[in-house]
Amino acid sequence: MDWIKHLLEYLGGEKDIPPAGFPLTLNSYWWGIWWGLLACAILIFCGQSSKFIYIDF
Amino acid sequence: MIFNTLIYYFLFLLPAAGLFRVVKSDWRPLVCIVAGSGFFLYFSITQFGGYFGAACLLMFVWESLFSRLYKKGSIFCLIGVAQAVIFLFIFKYWNFFTGLAFHFSDENPLHWSSIFLPLGISFFTFEFIHYAVDRYKGTTEAGRLRDYLAFILFFPTMVAGPIKRYQDFLPNLLHPSTDFTLDWNRGITRILSGMIKKFAVADVLTSLTNHLNHADIAVAPRWVLIIWIVAYGIHIYFDFSGYSDIAIGSARLFGITVKENFNWPYLQTNIADFWACWHMTLYRWLIDYIFIPLGGSRVSPIMIYRNVMITMAFSGLWHGAGLNFVVWGLWHGALLCGHRLWRTWRDPLPAETSLGGRLAGWALTFTLVTLGWAFFCMDIQTALFFFQRLLIG
Numbered sequence: 313m314d315w316i317k318h319l320l321e322y323l324g325g326e327k328d329i330p331p332a333g334f335p336l337t338l339n340s341y342w343w344g345i346w347w348g349l350l351a352c353a354i355l356i357f358c359g360q361s362s363k364f365i366y367i368d369f
Numbered sequence: 370m371i372f373n374t375l376i377y378y379f380l381f382l383l384p385a386a387g388l389f390r391v392v393k394s395d396w397r398p399l400v401c402i403v404a405g406s407g408f409f410l411y412f413s414i415t416q417f418g419g420y421f422g423a424a425c426l427l428m429f430v431w432e433s434l435f436s437r438l439y440k441k442g443s444i445f446c447l448i449g450v451a452q453a454v455i456f457l458f459i460f461k462y463w464n465f466f467t468g469l470a471f472h473f474s475d476e477n478p479l480h481w482s483s484i485f486l487p488l489g490i491s492f493f494t495f496e497f498i499h500y501a502v503d504r505y506k507g508t509t510e511a512g513r514l515r516d517y518l519a520f521i522l523f524f525p526t527m528v529a530g531p532i533k534r535y536q537d538f539l540p541n542l543l544h545p546s547t548d549f550t551l552d553w554n555r556g557i558t559r560i561l562s563g564m565i566k567k568f569a570v571a572d573v574l575t576s577l578t579n580h581l582n583h584a585d586i587a588v589a590p591r592w593v594l595i596i597w598i599v600a601y602g603i604h605i606y607f608d609f610s611g612y613s614d615i616a617i618g619s620a621r622l623f624g625i626t627v628k629e630n631f632n633w634p635y636l637q638t639n640i641a642d643f644w645a646c647w648h649m650t651l652y653r654w655l656i657d658y659i660f661i662p663l664g665g666s667r668v669s670p671i672m673i674y675r676n677v678m679i680t681m682a683f684s685g686l687w688h689g690a691g692l693n694f695v696v697w698g699l700w701h702g703a704l705l706c707g708h709r710l711w712r713t714w715r716d717p718l719p720a721e722t723s724l725g726g727r728l729a730g731w732a733l734t735f736t737l738v739t740l741g742w743a744f745f746c747m748d749i750q751t752a753l754f755f756f757q758r759l760l761i762g
Contacts, residue, residue: 325559
């Protein structure tokens, strides 16, 4: 469980280094592809609503 | 809004973060001050009170000048706390409290119909209070005027936190990270993942959470009510942790590290751990500036429970000017007291050492936290109706 949490935090930008035993070295190309995938998902889902709950509450 | 506008990224974040990286160290606070002022003025004029909202920038100017009077043990620190509370009270709670006072009259003669909420007031006033109290106690240095202005006007965290501490921020401001490649890699990744949380999860769930109103609750079967309230719990987590990701990622582009706000709260196995992992910078603030001044844990057991309840009631009221938020805070206060009582009775907890015990603890914590959201997202009457429909049918 901790390994999965660490991996998700690494892929999400929270952790600077991957978890021990992570098989890949993510170079700039990998991050470019990862950002592209995230950007595509954002484009698919954006524009639905809504303000952030914690702003101007 | 704001964090999901292109204006934020292309007019404010990228130019300011880029400039912050290339100017001499003495100019870095100035970049934060100019960018933060521009940010506050622009979004106030367009979304938060118009030109009157923009005029609230004077609060930052006043606070920064007044803060130069702060010294260890000085009365000016206490005045500083009082004026921050007054700022917050006037803009956020005036109509709420005067409305309570005139509850039985036909009309509240003190109602301020054109009131507006200045951008980020719930958060920046907490940073004002923190600085005044810590200067009073002598636990933070005064710093230069421009450094303090940069602290309170640092726009990635100005709107909704994470709530910063001056003693954490100042070293970052004076000596930011110089690993540009790593910072921008991590910062951009963090911003994108925050947007995913917001757009692909939180916003999608609004199709379920929008049903949490009296009319829909009246006709929905019980299992649907459960889905709606669970969806709200997931929605608010992904919404606010997504926001925090964007704020922390934005700060990272400057080379500035901001404290985390969430650490897998829904995986925690008791309510105390939940609060240690949920909106962490707020919880830490409440502990340091409400709970401990009340006496904290160094008083009799009864007084500890009182302090917990007062702290969490205050937390609820801070989340919104409504009685339902107070009830939500008291709900969590009661859960924390119950947990403390349990720990006193059964310490250490044998259940927490076994997998079955941890699963049971997780299920109970998740259920109670989820049910508590009913008071957060609905007024008291609707929330009670929700529980009536959920429990009785």
